[in-house]
Amino acid sequence: MTASAPLGPLQFRLVLLRRMADHQPGLVEDARHEPGASLAGMREANRRWQAVLRAPRGRGALRRYRSVLGEPESSVRRRTGGLECDVLLWPLPLWPGLRFEVTAGPGGAVWNEWLVRAPGTAGPELRTAAGLRPWSCTVDEVAGAFAPARPMEGSAPARWALAFTDPADGRPHVAEFTWGLFQRLLPGGA
Structure with missing residues (x-):
């Protein structure tokens, strides 16, 4: 380059x-x-x-992504509560089952940016904390599998964390994510 x-x-x-x-x-x-x-x-x-x-x-945040990634594979308008937003998805060949998702509000202000499961693609079956593998699942998938998971502030930009209790043994864990993709599991925190 x-x-x-x-x-x-x-x-x-x-x-x-x-x-x-x-x-x-x-x-x-x-x-x-x-x-x-x-x-x-x-x-x-x-x-x-x-x-x-x-x-x-x-450039504005949304225009910046379009400039770097090209036109999105899909773009939909979504209502969340009383707010409307645009959700744009781009494929990234390194992760064919995922999409880079940008959620933008009025005027192109980016509210969220991370990797999500591609529409129509099955994610892993998550039953216990032991089943979490790096790069295998997204924030939404872990939150859904281990509800009620508690969102936590990440340790750096583009990082998120979820505290949850393992249904198999009742032990608390913290799942850490980078760009929405699972990275590692830590004890405690739920």
Whole structure:
């Protein structure tokens, strides 16, 4: 990737992987090799993405995603309570069963951005905490399987956590996610 080349879907995947490397360096290393990207390329993609985010006269958040990822695979209008939002989905080849989802409010303000299960694609059957595997499930899937899960603040941008009790043994756990994808399970917190 050269400095003058525009950011695109490959570089965006590297941005997602960069944040995931904190918890799953082995999976990230394997995934990084799939598109043939170097460690330096991953760092450069992240540096450029951060520059786009912080640009003083940058594009609006939703326009930024369209610019990098192209036109979404699907876009629907959804009502949540008294608010209407747009939900846009983009495929990312590294995770064929998932989509990158951006939820945007009026004027293109991005409310949420993360990986979700692709429509019509079955997720894993989650019955106990022992069944959680890194990169196997999304925030929504864990929240639904272990209701009532309690959302918690993540440890960094693009991170989320859910506290829940394992129905198998009654022990509390915290599931950590990066960009909406499960990364690791910690004891306690429910």
